[in-house]
Amino acid sequence: MAARMDVLLGAQWGDEGKGKVVDVIAPDYDVIARFQGGPNAGHTLLFEGRKHVLHTIPSGVFREGTVNLVGNGVVIDPVIFLKEVNALKAIGVDVRDSLLISRRAHLILPTHRALDAASEAEKGTSKIGSTLKGIGPTYMDKTGRNGLRVGDLELPDLKERYQSLVRKHERLLGLYEKPVATKEAEEEWLAAVEILRTMPFIDSEHYLDQALRDGKRVLAEGAQGTLLDIDFGTYPFVTSSNTISAGACTGLGVAPNRIDKVVGIFKAYCTRVGSGPFPTELHDTDGEHIRKVGHEFGSTTGRARRCGWLDLPALHYAVMINGITELAMMKADVLSDMDNLQVCTGYLVNGQRTERMPYDITGGIEPILEPVEGWGELRTEDPLPAGLELYIARIEKYVGVPINLVSLGPDRAQTVLRQGTLVH
Numbered sequence: 318m319a320a321r322m323d324v325l326l327g328a329q330w331g332d333e334g335k336g337k338v339v340d341v342i343a344p345d346y347d348v349i350a351r352f353q354g355g356p357n358a359g360h361t362l363l364f365e366g367r368k369h370v371l372h373t374i375p376s377g378v379f380r381e382g383t384v385n386l387v388g389n390g391v392v393i394d395p396v397i398f399l400k401e402v403n404a405l406k407a408i409g410v411d412v413r414d415s416l417l418i419s420r421r422a423h424l425i426l427p428t429h430r431a432l433d434a435a436s437e438a439e440k441g442t443s444k445i446g447s448t449l450k451g452i453g454p455t456y457m458d459k460t461g462r463n464g465l466r467v468g469d470l471e472l473p474d475l476k477e478r479y480q481s482l483v484r485k486h487e488r489l490l491g492l493y494e495k496p497v498a499t500k501e502a503e504e505e506w507l508a509a510v511e512i513l514r515t516m517p518f519i520d521s522e523h524y525l526d527q528a529l530r531d532g533k534r535v536l537a538e539g540a541q542g543t544l545l546d547i548d549f550g551t552y553p554f555v556t557s558s559n560t561i562s563a564g565a566c567t568g569l570g571v572a573p574n575r576i577d578k579v580v581g582i583f584k585a586y587c588t589r590v591g592s593g594p595f596p597t598e599l600h601d602t603d604g605e606h607i608r609k610v611g612h613e614f615g616s617t618t619g620r621a622r623r624c625g626w627l628d629l630p631a632l633h634y635a636v637m638i639n640g641i642t643e644l645a646m647m648k649a650d651v652l653s654d655m656d657n658l659q660v661c662t663g664y665l666v667n668g669q670r671t672e673r674m675p676y677d678i679t680g681g682i683e684p685i686l687e688p689v690e691g692w693g694e695l696r697t698e699d700p701l702p703a704g705l706e707l708y709i710a711r712i713e714k715y716v717g718v719p720i721n722l723v724s725l726g727p728d729r730a731q732t733v734l735r736q737g738t739l740v741h
């Protein structure tokens with residue numbers, strides 16, 4: 318019987334801990350497929366005392382027998398990809414054994430990175446806070462129908478296509494009066510492309526269709542988070558792809574009626590990196606405490622993340638937009654021992670209470686905060702403390718879906734499955 322695909326994605330502003338959950342549940346799947354984003358992502362996994370950060374390669378790469386697919390919706394920087402491949406090789410993981418790449422995925426050029434930097438510099442204080450990996454300009458070339466795709470690496474006129482795109486970028490960089498990418502960057506890119514070329518390229522829409530017909534279990538792995546979605550996030554302070562569940566359809570070529578479970582990952586509090594509105598942001602010692610204890614520093618850029626209380630209207634919005642069927646709550650341990658925990662249950666917009674995410678949350682919006690009973694130390698082998706169970710029940714009631722996994726620390730082993738298992 319044909320199987321259906323599950324989707325796992327971020328329900329906040331990214332950095333929710335998706336990599337860890339994918340790694341934990343990967344043994345239940347035959348294929349893990351990334352569907353959007355690129356090296357702006359940093360999926361962190363910790364096991365056997367070692368930390369691993371993945372940017373482009375799906376988080377199933379450490380599980381033997383799992384196929385890892387980079388879908389058409391992803392943008393790939395060959396240089397960063399090569400570094401990732403080499404880092405994995407150094408610890409005995411040969412991605413060639415398990416990695417497939419869609420021919421339709423777009424390539425990030427050094428000039429895309431230069432354009433990203435130029436655009437951000439031009440914006441000045443209203444900058445997005447981009448990771449500067451060239452994500453926006455690459456997706457702009459995709460929708461502008463100028464992009465270079467992985468499949469183009471198989472064409473005899475690749476060099477001409479590359480040069481024609483670079484010339485266009487150089488003209489744009491001239492308008493910004495910014496330097497073009499260096500010759501060394503170009504050489505590094507062309508060398509990395511040679512390695513990328515040796516990877517198996519596939520037509521992933523056909524591959525996944527067959528896999529599902531053969532009864533294989535497929536998990537679509539999202540990057541960033543719902544509130545960074547290009548359409549439904551806090552525009553313009555968003556990334557340039559559809560991070561929501563619908564993005565798994567366009568980013569892999571899988572029809573909507575083949576999606577089964579949608580797993581939303583969220584933290585027991587909120588963080589955001591880069592600019593943009595953040596209604597529950599804390600500018601006090603509580604925020605500093607969360608950042609310190611939660612190691613809230615970007616895994617791709619090292620930037621300090623902004624921290625704040627859990628925002629229930631925003632989480633509810635994520636449940637609605639994505640059709641989330643179950644949730645995984647991460648990092649409850651970070652709030653252990655904190656007094657005076659709070660949670661946002663609504664907003665005051667121009668003095669009016671609402672539980673809905675408004676169109677514009679950039680100004681005139683105030684979070685309505687309510688107190689939360691705290692909880693002490695969390696240990697995987699003990700039952701969850703009453704305070705945390707109450708918090709979980711309150712979130713479930715507000716958003717209307719169960720929290721089936723609670724993560725109590727970064728390690729694979731520090732994971733509690735509630736109500737049976739996640740996904741099944």
Ligand code: IMP
Nearest residue numbers: 331332357358446447448555556590591
């Ligand atoms: P870009 O996608 O690099 O252009 O960045 C756009 C916005 O999304 C910035 O605010 C980034 O900080 C944010 N962003 C991009 N990728 C991630 C991520 O993986 N985690 C968290 N924030 C991200």
